[in-house]
Amino acid sequence: MKKLSILVGVVVIVFGIALAMSFKSELCPYVTVSYVVSKGEVRNVQVNGTIVPNSTKILPNNTLMFNLSDGRTEMRVIYHGILSHYQEGIPAVVVGSYYNGIFHAREVLLKCPSKYKVAEENYSTSKVLSKG
Amino acid sequence: MDIGYAFLVCSMLGILASIASSIAYLRGNDTRKIVKRANFAILTFTLLSFFTLLYYFLVRDFSVRYVFLYSDTHLPLVYTISAVWAGREGSLLLWLLYLSIFIVLSTRRLDKVTAFANAIMCIVAAFFNFLLLTSSNPFVRLSFHPPEGYGLNPLLRTPEMAIHPPAIFLGYAGMTVPFAFAIAATYYREEWVKRARNYLLVAWAFLGFGILLGAWWAYKTLGWGGYWGWDPVENSSLLPWLTASALLHGVIVEERKRGMKLLNYALAVVTFDLVILATFITRSGIISSVHAFARNKEAYAYMVLIALSLLLGFVVYIKRKDFFKCYHSYRLRERLIQGSVLIFALSTVTVLVGTLTPLLMHASVTRSFYRHIEIPLGTALVVLLGVCVVAYRESILRKSVLYSLAAGTLAGIVCFALTKLSLASLGVGIFVFSLAGVIQGYSSRKIDLRRAGAIAAHLGLILLFIGVMGSWMYESSYTNINMGVGQSVHAGDYTLKLNGFREVNGNAKFDVVAYVSVYRDGKLVGVLHPKLIIYNLMRSDRIVASVDIISLPLEDIYIAMGGVTPQGVASFEFYVVPLVSFVWIGSILIIAGGILAALQRREEKTRKGVVDAEGEG
Structure with a gap:
């Protein structure tokens, strides 16, 4: 009985440590464009904003560059891949890291719901952020 | 009015x-x-x-x-x-x-x-x-x-989304029954498991069915080559399913040994609370931040219901503390079942932490957070299953486990020799180890409906394990494919060729269908028809990309069209997803297992229970 309690205790502690470590490394905070730009370098964050009209540049190899704005500050975003419902002037969440003055997006979530659930979330976040 | x-x-x-x-x-x-x-x-x-x-x-x-x-x-x-x-x-x-x-x-x-x-x-x-x-x-x-x-x-x-909510909500509503009976029966110092077991099984099966439909829908609709994105809505339906799975295992110990009463009682209450949380998350759709949560007036009502049910559970527990005392010494099998309950509980904690993160701090966790924790837990569960099913008689345990171990090791070595993939070989080894356990564990025992259900669900879990491993760890994705008509592109072992487009005019929608031939080693595997569907709606989200899939026994060939330029160049995402059919077959078996077990008639069950108890004693 005692041995068993120790075993369960060890399992739970190992689990707790693994959970905490994974949580720490995989946490991706929501931040604003102004925060990112003021920091200069930020890794693994989600930034909410609006795609600035007439800022898009389409480069070869499916690379897309555009500006993202939170109403106060703008930043340059670069993304490799297809965005099937890309449009200027719509809210977007970009996930990735900011360095050398450019945000390198790993993921771009657009409000226009090509991906239904993600879009719904976006919508709510953008609304909230614009309020507060 | x-x-x-x-x-x-x-x-x-x-x-x-x-x-x-x-x-x-x-x-x-x-x-x-x-x-x-x-x-x-x-x-x-x-x-x-x-x-x-x-x-x-x-x-x-x-x-x-x-x-x-x-x-x-x-x-x-x-x-x-x-x-x-x-x-x-x-x-x-x-x-x-x-x-x-x-x-x-x-x-x-x-x-x-x-x-x-x-x-x-x-x-x-x-x-x-x-x-x-x-x-x-x-x-x-x-x-x-x-x-x-x-x-x-x-x-x-889609048909899946038409029946997904009714299945999920049947599961949710059904979980109210075990909760109510656990509280009421405990209050009167009576057993609740027999009264509520079938409701629990049915609710669990339908919840599982609903989750499966949601995953299948995501796979063939969202176009990212996956079926489980660990998003809050998916997670929220998985949470009560996990605790209900734990409860289903816990009640075995309670029925056989009159043990684990408190844990089962707590699980019944928690499952109900998670169902209420899930109803809220699913239909408010919003868990991305504290602000969104606070803005929703109904949020407080749901929180009150959850708090009240927890309080009721706690008060009845305090009043009937003596009722929960267990004086039984468990055998190895009960200990192993408790191990499975522990794994389900840790899984629940992981998903709960990830799901609630956006509510508690201004951040969310990535998919890898879940995978880092859930893959080891799932693997542990499958290994435990392989031991647990042969542990019903301790005399044959050692021999059976040795046989399973031998079979698993052999399978792992063969797999490594063929593929040179070390993790895949380990996975196949564990798969065969547990499969051998299930075959040995059940082949020598009398099969009634309840046991048939257990066999189906456990085989399902093993298949689900190998399917998830294959599709998560060995999926190949080619997300940057651009082709004009007549052009072809290489993607791994496959070659894709865009033959052309067709436009289909319907009453309520307009389809642009691409014809993409898929070749492997120069041979035609099939022609895929990914589509863009444009609906005649005033909604802004009226354009939808439709995926096409060729399912081979060991892998799926999956293509989604992103868009077409006016020059006729279409962009595609192409995925090769190994073993994904095992995910579907495994899940169906798990659900079927729940239904089979619920079909066992009560009288027979009681008689059987007596025979089993005698057999073990």
Whole structure:
């Protein structure tokens, strides 16, 4: 009985440590464009904003560059891949890291719901952020 | 007042009558007939209210706000019916309808415990009825009569999404029964497991079925080559399924050894609370930040219900503390079953932490967070299963485990020799180890429906394990494919060639279909038809990409079209997903296992239980 309690205790502690470590490394905070730009370098964050009209540049190899704005500050975003419902002037969440003055997006979530659930979330976040 | 709303008010009166008469019965008056009539009235009026809403959809009465928001004149009949539960209001009505069915079914034979459980279930029904009468009223009318509706979200126009909510909500509502009986029976110092076990099994199976439909829908609709994105909505339905799975294992120990009473009791309460949390998350759709949460008025109502049920559970526990004492010494098999309960519990904690992160801090976790923790836990569960199924007789345990180990090691070595993939070989080894365990464990025992259910569910888990491993760890994705007509592109072992496009004009939509031939080693594997569907709707989300898949026995060839330029160059995402069919077959087996076990008749079960106990003793 005692041995068993120790075993369960060890399992739970190992689990707790693994959970905490994974949580720490995989946490991706929501931040604003102004925060990112003021920091200069930020890794693994989600930034909410609006795609600035007439800022898009389409480069070869499916690379897309555009500006993202939170109403106060703008930043340059670069993304490799297809965005099937890309449009200027719509809210977007970009996930990735900011360095050398450019945000390198790993993921771009657009409000226009090509991906239904993600879009719904976006919508709510953008609304909230614009309020507060 | 709208007639549908009036029916809801009548249903509420029925609920109050049922609660009052249950209390009167518990105080010694013979009000059994009134309770039953009141319950019948709840069901009748809720059903009438539901049919009224359905009627408004069928006659396309767009002056009803809810009908306007979720349908339009072009919507086919089937999806018009499914639009009833496409939004929050209709889903809550469906919840209430299911709950009233469960109330009528579970209170057919009325005694003290049932009367108390009835009162608890009716309070839950009153909660949902109250929401429907106030903040989630589906019968609100617009001040004018629009000629056309806003339309159902195009992504929801699939058979899976038509039946996914009814399955999920059946599971959710069903979990109220074990919760109510656990509290009521414990209060009267009686066993609750026998009374609620079948409801638990049915609710668990339907919840699983709903989750499977959601995953299958995501796979063939969202176009990212995956079926499980660990997003809050998916997670929230997985949470009660995990705790209910733990509970299903816990009750085995309770039935056999009268042990684990407290843990099972707690699991029944927690499962119910997670169901309420899931209902909230699923239909408010918003868990991305504290602000969104606070803005939603209903959030507080849900929190109150969760707090009240936890408090009730706690108070009954304090009052009946002596009832939970267990004096049994467990054997190895019970210990191993407890191990599985522990794994389910740790899994639940992981998913809960990830899901609630956006609420508690201004951040969210990535998919890898879940995978880092859930893959080892799932692997541990499968290994444990391989040992546990042969541990029913300790004399054969050592030999059986050795056989399984030998089979697993051999399979792993063969797999490594063939593929040179070390993790895959380890996975195949574990797969064969557990499979050998299940075969040995069940082959020498008498099979009744309940055991058949266990075999199906456990085989399902093993298949699910190998399927998830294959599809998560070895998926190849090619997300940057651009082709003009006549061009071809290499993607791994495959070559894709765009043959051309066709435009299909329909009544309510317009399809652009691409014809993509897939070759492997110069041989044609098949032609894929990914589509862009443009709906004639006033919605902004009226363009939908439709995926096409060729399912081979060991892998899926999966393609999604992103868009087409005016020059006729289309962009595609192409995925090769190994072993994904094992995920579907495994999940179906798990669900079938729950249904099979629930079909076991009660009398036989009791007799069988005695025989088993003797056999073990």
